[in-house]
Amino acid sequence: MDALNPMRFSARMTLLLILTLPLSAFLSYVVFERLHEQHFLSASMFEAGIKEIRFQNATDLEDLSQRQTELSEKLRATAVFKAVTQKTGQQSGDASSVFGLELALARNGVVTLSTNANQIGADLPNAYRLKKLPDDELKYASTQDHFQIILPPAQPESGVTAMVTLDKAVTAANGEQRERQMWESLARGFAAGFAVLAGMTLLLIVLNRVANTSVEEGDGKGARRFARLVRAGAGILTAASAHGALFVTAWLAIQADLTSAQGETAYSGPDFIALVADNATIMLIALLIAVEMSVVLFAGRTPTEPSQTADNAPSVPTPEASELYKAMRPAIFLFLFGVDLSMSILPLHMERLYEIIPGVSREFALGLPVAVEFLCVGVAIFVSGAWLDRKGWVPPFAVGLLLTLAGGLYSWLAPDALQFVLSRAILGFGYGLTLLAAQGFVVRHTDTRTKTQGLAHLFAGLYSGSICGAATGALIAERFGYEAVFLTGALLVFTVVAYAVIYLRRGASGPAAPKAPAPSSSAHGGEITIWRFLGDRNVIAVSLLSSLPAAIAAIGFMHYFTPVYLSRIGAPEAKIGQILMLFGLCMTFLGPVVGRLADRMPSKKIPIFIGGLLGSAAFLSFIGLQGVAATSCAVILLGLSNCFVLSSQSAYVLHLDVSKKLGEGKALGLFRASSRIGQMLGPMLFAGLVGLSDIRYGVAVLGGAYLITVILFQLLAARETPAGDSGKAGESLTPAEPRSQRPPSRHSQSAISSRSKTA
Incomplete structure (x- = not known):
């Protein structure tokens, strides 16, 4: 007997460290290079006194060339320039030859005078492409080879703007040293991890004897519990030691680099907070990846199907077979990781592909990829239910993965805006198929005892993937460009295909878990027509006054407004990703707690009301806040709002008498159509707000309108039938049957379609 399996634990922890470190x-x-780039530019421009040089007064090319020489001399005298010349071996010469320095003047956004004739007639970088330098009013944009620094006009009414162009090679000083420091941090992480792992393995060998003694004495259950706790503690300590050593080494290297760039006193409080946020983001990503990968590495051998009796009835499932549903969790984690890599950049990439479309504003066009994607997600979920019932989870899962992979690759290669929108439509349809099929896998391989646990595992992987995707995609976009994000996302989806072939093929055949028969609508007083259901006052109220506004708020604000608004004020992509991941964190850590609280409330109108108040407060916060603070507050409040309303809306509809007469599945499917309409309309509505001269006022007005719908719902919607009222046919099959025996597929379908990206 080998209760703790110390050598197997050691081998799997080694593999986990190799995957995550x-x-x-x-x-x-990536964070190191970005901080170095920003602080290098900020230090060089500040030390050269660039704001004191009046470029706007230049009247001809000769005057502009004189100012270029003036700036070159100032840059030559800076410590930053000396570091570059020392690194490149150029101790003398014009600074412009080292920096690739060019100056240009633009009037009304178009370059009219430049020391580089090729820039004449070119447009200045627009607000979506400009990022703010730390602790400075200056903004800059990055092209493939150059930095373009925009100087605020000395006289705003003149309409004349100056632009300084520098070669990207200027930030390459000590680049090899920074790479060596990162390799050193990785080596120290592995050294610390393997050292702790060796100690933990020796400890497990000793404790293994204690566990084996308990098994021999008949306490098998206690031994298994002891083994799980010991292995979990050893794994957490090993991973924490490895990542702690890595992050401390990287932190010290970053701090030393920034100090050398700006001096001892320039490393300010905001810089420190930003550095902490960046490192906390990376640690959170590493933690979630380690947790999800451990599901595969420590789940034992690939589960098999339950054995069959002579009459083909499923026998009592073995422990391995009963936990087959866990195999879908890493798959959905990797899938959402890949899909949500582009969560923070979709409208921004559309802006770069945008060409003037007659009758369509730029802001409206930026929302098309998101709107079309969610439209296709809803269509896929709506039309694939019957396919799932007839053919099982495998065909829609396979087709969904292939369509998502094709859509991701198409997004990477799309040469224009129209084809990019088409690529998101393909991805959205595959996305919907895959999510519904994943639910079907869990439903197939769970019974009434494990159904809730199986769906909890699925959603844990789903939200973790969304959090990691939003943050990681933003970091990749900032350093390597938007196209790299789509390619990386497609590669991650491809890993899901490989994972499915290896781990999920065992679940493609065999018997499904026994299900309870569907409730008969005649038990609730006879059938009714769909039109009568849609015309019910309560259904209209919850659909139009709760579900539709919540969907508009979540998708419109999260997937369109937040990236566009923050980009326009100069926030980097990494900051956008960090803010978006706050929503997923709320859903992951607060959702279960809020859900249990909502379950205890006598009427689902109460949590719907609370969620609506939180959602409206998210937008009303723009009255007193602005910029990053307002957006962060709104995202957190929207996350809390969705924790209350997601499950409560469905529960409210299912407890209505008209839903019981129509049939729960049909009622819930028709109800969720309102949220899918809202998901499509959200980006379009917020596109109108972005086009306003006072965006904060427009968002606040929308918050007021949202609050009105919340109040109207409470006034117009009646209280639903109490869930425990068996005299009115209750909410399940018969009064004697437990809640867990209700067919869960329709409930799960609505929840899947209402994941972290939806309402």
Whole structure:
């Protein structure tokens, strides 16, 4: 007997470290390079006194060339320039030859005078592409080879703007040293991890004898519990030690680099907070990846199907077979990781592909990819239910993965805006198929005892993938460009295909778990028509005054407004990703707690009301806040709002008498159509707000309108039939049957379609 399996634990922890540490080191390097780039530009421009040079007064090319020489001399005298010339071996010469320095003047956004004739007639970078330098009013944009620094006009009414162009090679000073420091941090992480792992393995060998003695004495259950706790503690300590060593080494290297760039006193409080936020983001990503991968590595051998009796009835499932549903959790984690990599950049990438469309504003066009994607998600979920019932989970899962992979690759290669929108439509349809099929897998391989646990595992992987995708995609976009994000997302979806072939093929055949018969509508007083259901006052109220506004708020604000608004004020992509992941964190850590609280309330109107108040408060917060603070507050409040309303809306509809007469499945499917309409309309509505001269006022007005719908719902909607009222046919099959025996597929379908990206 080998209760703790110390050698197997050691081998799997080694593999886990190999999977997670390099990714953590890579993301740390991305953050390092971005901070170095920003602080290098800020230090060089500040030390050269660039704001004191009046470029706007230049009247001809000769005057502009004189100012270029003036700036070159000032840059030559800076410590930053000396570091570059020392690194490149150029101790003399014009600074412009080292920096690739060019100056340009633009009037009304178009370059009219430049030391580089090729820039004449070119447009200045628009607000979506400009990022703010730390602790400075200056903004800059990055092209493939250059930095373009925009100087605020000395006289705003003149309409003349100056632009300084620098070669990207200027930030390459000590680049090899930074790479070595990241490799050193990775090596120290592995050294610390393996050292602790060796100690934990020796401890497990000793404790293994204690566990084996308990098994021999007949306490098998206690031994298994003891083994799980010991292995979990050893794994957490090993992973924490490895990542702690990595992050401390990287942190010290980043701090030393920024100090050398700006001096001892320039490393300010905001810089420190930003650095903490970046490292906390990377640690959270590493933690979630480690947790999800441990589901595969420590689940034992690939589960098999339950054995069959002579009459083909399923026998009592073995422990391995009964936990087959867990195999879908890593798959859905990787899938959402890949899909949500582009969560923070979809409208921004559309802006770069945008060409003037007659009758369509730029802001409206930026929302088309998101709107079309969610429209296709809803269509896929709506039309694939019958396919899932007839053919099982495998065909829609396979087709969904292939369509998502094709859509991701098409997004990477799309040369224009129209084809990019088409690529998101393909991805959205595959996305909907895959999510519904994943639910079907869990439903097939769980019974009434494990149904809730199986769906909890599925949603845990789903939200973790969304959080990691939003944050990681933003970091990749900031360093390597938007196209790299779509390619990386497609590669991650491809890993899901490989995972499915290896781990999920065992679940493609065999018997499904026994299900309770569907409730008969005649038990609730006879059938009614769909039109009568849609015309019911309570259904209209919850659909139009709760579900539709919540969907508009979540999708419109999260997937369109937040990236566009923050980008326009100069926030970097990494900051956008960090803010978006707050929504997923609320859903992951507060959702279960809020859900249990909502279950105890006598009427689902109460949590719907609370969620609506929180959602309206998210937008009303723009009255007193602005910028990053207002957006962060709104995202958190929307996350809390969705924790209350998601499950409560469905429960309210299912407890209505008209739903029981029509049939729960049909009622819930028709009701969720309102949220899918809202998901499509959300980006379009917020596109109108972005086009306003006072965006904060427009968002606040929308918050007021949302509050009105919340109040109207409470006034117009009647209280639903109490869930425990068996005299009115209750909410299940018969009064004697437990809640867990109700067919869960329709409930799960609505929840899947209302994941972290939806309402």
